[in-house]
Amino acid sequence: MLADFFQYDFLRYTFLTGLLIGVIAPLLGTFIVVRRLSLIADALSHVTLAGIAFGLMAEKKFGLMLPPLYSGMVFSVIGSVLIEKLRSVYKAFQELAIPIILSAGVGLSVIFISIADGFNTDLFNYLFGSVSAVSQNDFLMILGISVFVVLVVVFLYKELFTLSFDEEHATISGLHSKQIHLLFIVLTALVIAASIRIVGVLLVSALMTLPVAASMRLAKGFKQMMLLSILFGELSVILGLISGYYLSIPPGGTIVMISIIILLIAIGLKRIQSKPRKVRDSV
C-alpha cells in the first residue's frame, strides 16, 4: 500500500512532510489547547491563506516568483505578532483578537484571489490539502521549521509548561513571560504555514487540536498527554494520506476524519475505563 509513496518523488516528499507535521502540529497543539487558545490556529491559518493568495497573485499578475509557502509564512508570522498586540490592546476581551485577525485574513484573501482572476486548482489544494503538492524545496523548508520547533520545545519545555499552567506564577517567579509567549505564537504561525500544504487552510487547526483532545481523555500528566497527542497525530496523518491517495480525496479531509475517529475511540475508552472505578468508589 505504501509502495507508491516510496516510488514517486512527489509522494515521498508528501509522506515525509506528513510525518514531520504529525509531530510538530500536536506538539504545539498541546500547549495551545491547555492555554485555551485553540482558535488562534484558525485565525492564523486564514492569515496564511491571505499570504498564499498574495503569492499566487504576485506570480500571475506581476510575474514575481514568490513561492506561496514563503509568502504564507510571512503573513502568518505577522498575523501572530498582531494577535499578541491586539490581545494587549483589548485586555478585558482578549479573544476579540482572534475574529479580528481571522476576518482580516479572509478579507485580504478574497481581494488577492479576485485580483488574480479567481480560483484555480492550486488554490483548491491550499484550502483542502494535497498529496501531490510538496516539492523538494518545500520539504527542506518544513524540515528546517520542524527541527527548530522541536529544539525550542525541548530546551524551553519547563518554561512553556510553567507559563501554560499558571501565567501569574511564571511572571512572579521572574520568567520573561511575554517574550516566551511571543516566541511560542511565532512558532505556531510557522507550524501552520508548514502544515497547510498537506492538510489545507481550513483543516490545519484540527491537526493541532483533535489529537490533543483525544489524548486529554486518556493521559496522566502533561508529558504523557504530549506524547500521546503526537502518536495520534502521526496515526491520523499516515492513515489519512494513504486513504486520501487511494480514494482520490484531498488528504485534509481524510486526516481530519481519522482524527475524529481516534477522538471518538478515546472518549469511548475513557467511559469503559471509568465505569468499574465508579463501582469500586461506591463500595
Next chain:
Amino acid sequence: MTEPVVSMKNISYSYESKKVLDHVNFEVPQGSFMGLVGPNGGGKTTLIKLILGLIKPDEGSIAIFNDSINPRKDRNKIGFVSQKANSFNKGFPATVFEVVSSGLTAKIGYFKFLNKTYKAKILEAIDQVGMLAFAYENIGNLSGGQQQRIFIARALVSDPELIILDEPTVGIDYENVKRFYELLHRLNKEQNKTLLLVTHDTGTMTEYATDIVCLNKELHFHGNPEEYTSLTEKDFSQFYGHPVNLVSHNH
C-alpha cells in the same frame, strides 16, 4: 534583633486618582508568621504586589532581604501562594509532580533540564506537605484543600525564605483549614520560614500567627495576637471606617 525580611518606608500607591496606600510603614520581621487583615479594597493585595515587584510605589522605598529590591535576583527567595484552589483550571492535565516542578523553573534557568537533585527536591517538597502518595496523580483529581497543599509545595520547592499567601483558605472547609494552618505553623517553627498571610479568616489565624497587621489605606494596627484579640468594637470601627460587630470564633 535580626534584620526584617521586608521593610517598607513611607509607601504610597494610587490606582489612577484613588489612593489605596497612604504613607505606609511596614516591616515583616524574620521568622515571623504575620497575618495581614483589613477590609476589601484596603490595599492588602496592592501591598503584596509591591513586595513581589509586580508594581512600583508612587512614593517611598521597599527593601527586601536588607537590600533594595532587585526583582529578578530576589524573586527566588520569595514563594507565593494565591487563591489557586479556587481559580485554576481544574481540568489542566498535569500531575502533582509536574505542578510542583514548575516552582523550580525560574531557579534552574533557561535551557537547563531537571536533574536528579531537582527531582529529589520536588519529591521532598511534596512530602513536606504530606502529599507524597499523590505525587503522580493528576492535580484535577484532588480536593480543594489538597490542591492548596500542592501549591504550598510549589512555593516551597525553590527553598524561599519568605512565603506570601494571598487568602489561601478561601473555599476550603473548616477541618482542612485547620490542617492547613498546622502545616504553615510547622514550616514557620521547624524550618524558620517567614510567612506573610493575607486572610479574612481572623479566627483561626490568631491561633497560629505571631504578628498581626491591620491595613486600610493606612496601617492601623501592628501587634501580637493577644493584643489583637483584646481590641474592642470601637477600635475595629475606626480601622474599617464603619461600625463593626465582633463575632467570636470558638470552634
